[in-house]
Amino acid sequence: MSPIQIILISGVVFITLYLYLRLRSNLIDAILIFLFFGGAIFFILFPDATTSIAQRLGVKRGVNLVFYVTILFLFFLILKLYSRIRKLEKKFTEIVRDKGIEKAEFLEKKQ
Amino acid sequence: MSEITSSIFVIVPCYNEATVIRDTVGRLLAKGYQVVVVDDASLDNTKDSLSGLAVYYIRHEVNLGQGAALQTGIEFALQAGAARLVTFDADGQHDVNDIALMMELLDKEKAGIVFGSRFLTGASANISLSRKIVLRSARLVNYFASGILLTDANNGLRVMTRDAALKMQITENRSTHSAQIQDMVRQNRISYAECPVNISYTDYSRRKGLKNIASIRILYEMILFKIFR
Numbered sequence: 428m429s430p431i432q433i434i435l436i437s438g439v440v441f442i443t444l445y446l447y448l449r450l451r452s453n454l455i456d457a458i459l460i461f462l463f464f465g466g467a468i469f470f471i472l473f474p475d476a477t478t479s480i481a482q483r484l485g486v487k488r489g490v491n492l493v494f495y496v497t498i499l500f501l502f503f504l505i506l507k508l509y510s511r512i513r514k515l516e517k518k519f520t521e522i523v524r525d526k527g528i529e530k531a532e533f534l535e536k537k538q
Numbered sequence: 539m540s541e542i543t544s545s546i547f548v549i550v551p552c553y554n555e556a557t558v559i560r561d562t563v564g565r566l567l568a569k570g571y572q573v574v575v576v577d578d579a580s581l582d583n584t585k586d587s588l589s590g591l592a593v594y595y596i597r598h599e600v601n602l603g604q605g606a607a608l609q610t611g612i613e614f615a616l617q618a619g620a621a622r623l624v625t626f627d628a629d630g631q632h633d634v635n636d637i638a639l640m641m642e643l644l645d646k647e648k649a650g651i652v653f654g655s656r657f658l659t660g661a662s663a664n665i666s667l668s669r670k671i672v673l674r675s676a677r678l679v680n681y682f683a684s685g686i687l688l689t690d691a692n693n694g695l696r697v698m699t700r701d702a703a704l705k706m707q708i709t710e711n712r713s714t715h716s717a718q719i720q721d722m723v724r725q726n727r728i729s730y731a732e733c734p735v736n737i738s739y740t741d742y743s744r745r746k747g748l749k750n751i752a753s754i755r756i757l758y759e760m761i762l763f764k765i766f767r
Contacts, residue, residue: 513766517709520602524610527576527596530616534585535592 432471439467547572547620548637551604552628556582558742563593566626574615575628578605594618605715609708618746618747624702627694629743633736639699640733648727650702653688654695654735661734665691683760684720688732692716695735703727713752714759731739 443464450456471495472476479487486492546573552559559575565595565640566573573593577584579601588595596614598607615623624643626632632654655661657673667675673692680691696719698706705726710718723730 438637440710509762510766516711519600520606520711523598523600524603524606524613527598528612528614528617531594533592534588534595535590 428472435471436468439471492508539658541591544570544572545621546624546637546641547574547622548617548624548626549608549615550626550628550690551576551578551607552580552610553578553601553607554580554582554584555628556580556584558630559584559628560591561589562628562630563588563591567592569634569637571624571637572618572620574611574618576611576614578602578604578607584694585647598767603711603715604713605708605718606711608715609706612703612706612708616700620703621700623698623700624649625694625696627743628678629740631693631737631739631743633738636695636733636735637697639653640695640735643731643733644699645698647731648729649731649732651676651696651698651723653690653730653732654693655688655690655732656693656735657689657734658734661736664739665737665759666739668750676753676756679757679760680717680720683714683717683764685724686720686721686730690732691720691736693737701760702726710759710763712759713756715764717760718763 446460446463449456450460456473474489479489481487481489481492484492485492488496548566550559550573552575555562563573565574573591575584575588575595577595577597577605579598585595585597591695596610598610612623612624622644624637626637636654643649644652644678656665671692677688677691680689700702702723702752705728706719706722708715708718708722710738721729
């Protein structure tokens with residue numbers, strides 16, 4: 428086993444444990460985490476497997492395929508995060524607004 | 539204070555306008571309008587500079603942007619029983635006399651909202667060429683975002699009826715709100731008209747207002763608005 432495989436595997440093990448400890452509440456999450464774990468370990472141990480998949484899809488090397496898929500995935504994540512931020516901003520705005528209106532004052536002193 | 543003007547609420551969103559806000563508000567009060575100042579978490583002494591004036595003062599604890607401040611003012615004015623609502627910039631570039639003309643047009647056209655325009659004939663404004671180019675392009679951008687083509691899409695002076703204001707739900711907190719207002723006008727089939735208004739660019743308003751370069755960021759926000767609304 429090459430050093431990079433050891434580094435990647437320990438990274439995957441760490442992330443999997445972290446996810447499992449946080450999301451162990453339901454079965455589907457556990458299955459998804461296990462699939463992610465199994466898939467990642469498999470491709471780290473047998474990197475050539477990605478190449479055969481890649482060639483079937485018309486990409487020369489497995490590394491390139493992983494690269495393309497990762498870009499798509501990260502872009503998707505950015506969009507998800509952005510829409511989450513917008514939702515939070517909306518709620519935040521409503522809270523600030525309601526508080527402001529609640530505390531509205533009329534500045535002229537009543538005699 | 540006359541019966542008619544006392545149910546007209548003028549919403550003045552402001553951010554760090556302490557040096558001019560008292561003057562702007564004073565001119566509105568002189569016409570008998572109800573004034574709602576929405577202080578968008580200014581860092582200066584905006585509130586102190588308004589002390590003693592017969593205005594409603596609302597403060598956002600955190601800076602949210604002009605669109606958010608307008609929506610806050612609209613909601614407050616509606617709760618306070620406003621029959622007509624006006625949006626008015628704090629920096630003193632608008633002419634208070636235009637409000638009455640816009641009210642007339644609102645009645646005459648039976649419109650829900652009247653937009654002020656510095657480009658219609660009859661309006662006077664000493665606009666620089668670069669500013670003109672930016673505003674002319676902004677109007678096209680707003681058209682693509684909202685489906686309504688105004689002659690002056692980024693004018694802060696608007697007059698609307700209570701019914702139209704009830705349909706306003708500005709969620710674009712920053713400068714994209716002008717396009718969103720147009721968008722809501724189209725979606726809710728609110729009838730609209732445009733009225734020539736005077737803009738007096740002062741050194742102060744030039745310095746305080748949006749820089750031309752900011753239009754690039756607004757364009758970006760506009761694209762996000764189209765995608766995520």
